[in-house]
Amino acid sequence: MKKILIHVLFIAVVVGLGALIGVANIPGAWYQSLAKPPFNPPNWIFGPVWSALYVLIGIAGARTWLAHPASSRMQLWFGQMALNFLWTPAFFGAESTILGLIVIVPLLAAILVFIRASWHRDRISALLFVPYAVWVGFATLLNLSLFVLN
Secondary structure: OHHHHHHHHHHHHHHHHHHHHHHHOOOOHHHHHOOOOOOOOOHHHHHHHHHHHHHHHHHHHHHHHHHOOOOHHHHHHHHHHHHHHHHHHHHHHOOOHHHHHHHHHHHHHHHHHHHHHHOOOOHHHHHHHHHHHHHHHHHHHHHHHHHHHO
């Protein structure tokens, strides 16, 4: 029962904070006015994708916590989460493509390091982070493209 509660708590906190930060930093006129690359996805895709990713991130966080709450992998998980939650206010809140880049590049690195650190200790947590890494890799390219185009 304790494992289920920890999983529910991690998922609820990650999804809840992600939603709260998203609502507090809704893309407005500034974002709409930016020149976008041809591969820019429609705005409606971001909410469902991030919601699904946050569930996977929460599960990986709970698994890591249950295995070793004071481990370097747990520190990596919290570090990438802090960067993740910082990106939206940096990009949309500050209306700055360069601040977004300054946050998203280390975020991608932290995700990749978490995958590598988890690969032999908890393959499931590592695999749960793969779609996240792919999406943040794409988001990094998109953020860079927005910076270059604007």
